[in-house]
Amino acid sequence: MNDSAALIKKLILIFLVVAGLYLAEEFLIPLCLGGLLAALFLPFCKWMETKKIPKILAVFICLLVLLSAIIGLLMLLSWQVSKLTGDLTFLKQKAIDSFDKIQLYIFHHFGISASAQSQLIKDQQTTFTGFVESLFGSMKNIFSGFILTVVYFFLLLYYRSHIKNFMLKLAPASKREETEHVIYSAAKVSTQYLQGLSKMIVCLWIMYSIGFSIVGVDNAIFFAVLCGLLEIVPFIGNLTGTSITVLVAAAHGASLAMLGGIVITYGVVQFIQGWVLEPLILGPHVKINPLFTILALVIGEIIWGIPGIVLAIPLTAILKIICDHIESMKPYGFLIGEIETNHTPPKFISKIKSWFT
Numbered sequence: 001m002n003d004s005a006a007l008i009k010k011l012i013l014i015f016l017v018v019a020g021l022y023l024a025e026e027f028l029i030p031l032c033l034g035g036l037l038a039a040l041f042l043p044f045c046k047w048m049e050t051k052k053i054p055k056i057l058a059v060f061i062c063l064l065v066l067l068s069a070i071i072g073l074l075m076l077l078s079w080q081v082s083k084l085t086g087d088l089t090f091l092k093q094k095a096i097d098s099f100d101k102i103q104l105y106i107f108h109h110f111g112i113s114a115s116a117q118s119q120l121i122k123d124q125q126t127t128f129t130g131f132v133e134s135l136f137g138s139m140k141n142i143f144s145g146f147i148l149t150v151v152y153f154f155l156l157l158y159y160r161s162h163i164k165n166f167m168l169k170l171a172p173a174s175k176r177e178e179t180e181h182v183i184y185s186a187a188k189v190s191t192q193y194l195q196g197l198s199k200m201i202v203c204l205w206i207m208y209s210i211g212f213s214i215v216g217v218d219n220a221i222f223f224a225v226l227c228g229l230l231e232i233v234p235f236i237g238n239l240t241g242t243s244i245t246v247l248v249a250a251a252h253g254a255s256l257a258m259l260g261g262i263v264i265t266y267g268v269v270q271f272i273q274g275w276v277l278e279p280l281i282l283g284p285h286v287k288i289n290p291l292f293t294i295l296a297l298v299i300g301e302i303i304w305g306i307p308g309i310v311l312a313i314p315l316t317a318i319l320k321i322i323c324d325h326i327e328s329m330k331p332y333g334f335l336i337g338e339i340e341t342n343h344t345p346p347k348f349i350s351k352i353k354s355w356f357t
Contacts, residue, residue, distance in 0.1 A: 022303050029307045030145045034152025036314055037066060038160070039187065040194040045157055059157045066153065077225060145307075182325045189321045194314065196281040197232075203277055204228035204238075204269060211265030215258055217249055227266075232310055234293050242266040287338040288316055 021028065041062040048058035156163070164183060171179040208224035217223060223245040230237030246262050278287070288296070293313065300312030316336065323333030 018303065025304055026141075026145075029304055029311070030148035031152050032311050032315065033145075033149045033307070035156055036194060036311070037149070037153045038156040039191050040198065041066065041153075041157065042160070042187070042191050043195070056158065059154060062157060063150070063154050067150070073225075077222065182322070185325045186318065186321045190318045193317050193321075197314070200273070200277050200281050201228045201231055203281075204231055204273065207269045207272065208265065211269065212245070212262065215261035215265060217245065217254075217258070217262065218252065223248075232313070233297065234313060236297070238266070238270065288313065288320060288336055289338045292316065292336045 045058050045062050049055055167183060168176050168179055205224050205228040208227045209221055212220035212224055227238055227241030230241040246259055249258060249262060296312040296316040297309055300308030320333050320336045323329040
């Protein structure tokens with residue numbers, strides 16, 4: 001009976017946590033993004049403080065570096081997108097031709113005339129107008145969320161010691177040393193994971209840029225950056241980026257050799273990423289098994305939408321780190337983590353790893 005009551009309590013607690021995450025979406029998403037970025041810049045901030053730079057100035061420099069990186073990335077994407085706009089006329093004509101073919105197909109197979117199809121499209125204009133209004137509303141939310149994220153980033157970096165001391169005061173006196181060890185270990189490994197993810201994305205940018213340029217893809221840098229950024233979403237992201245690259249290249253009349261080259265580039269990059277970059281940069285201690293990777297992505301999308309997909313894997317990795325450092329929660333960390341194997345990689349893989357090291 002007691003076991004049943006304990007199980008019911010746990011289920012109610014899980015339900016309340018999920019409901020709280022859903023209802024507090026507008027508050028928690030910027031806070032989580034700011035916290036992750038603060039963890040990413042924490043070593044750099046500490047290094048500046050060891051060089052006798054005042055804390056407030058060190059945090060401000062971190063903020064400037066973050067904003068410079070975001071602005072630089074946006075400028076790079078804008079530059080590449082401006083090149084794509086030159087092909088808009090061509091893509092528009094392609095879309096018109098495809099639409100005409102679809103209209104003819106519907107007429108021949110379903111007997112719906114072109115005028116009737118046009119009337120159906122006009123009936124959906126109100127829906128489209130509502131979509132545009134919701135799009136502008138989303139842009140407003142994105143801008144306000146960005147401002148809050150930057151503010152949280154600055155304040156969390158500046159008040160990190162104050163927050164740590166608060167957490168230690170919550171723990172019993174006999175557990176404070178252990179609590180401090182858990183906080184230190186979780187923060188350290190979380191920072192290493194986020195830094196490793198950033199390094200891996202940069203490596204993917206370089207490899208995709210080289211591969212797409214060799215194949216002859218137009219605007220290779222843009223598609224390389226796109227594929228690298230989508231790596232934040234495991235399994236689905238890189239495949240989506242490559243599929244977009246193939247579709248755009250096909251719309252421009254790319255040959256089968258070029259399309260095959262794009263697919264081969266994707267395969268080679270995934271091989272290097274899986275065998276070299278992930279074990280070397282991320283390490284096995286924060287690796288999440290595919291089952292919980294998919295579960296985290298699905299739950300993140302249900303609760304927080306697209307931001308939830310972006311935050312799902314880093315937050316799950318941090319949850320695993322915390323579980324691994326708390327004795328009573330170690331089984332959950334084991335469940336989330338990858339299965340340990342004694343599989344030894346081929347010798348040439350070890351040789352490649354030594355080059356990177």
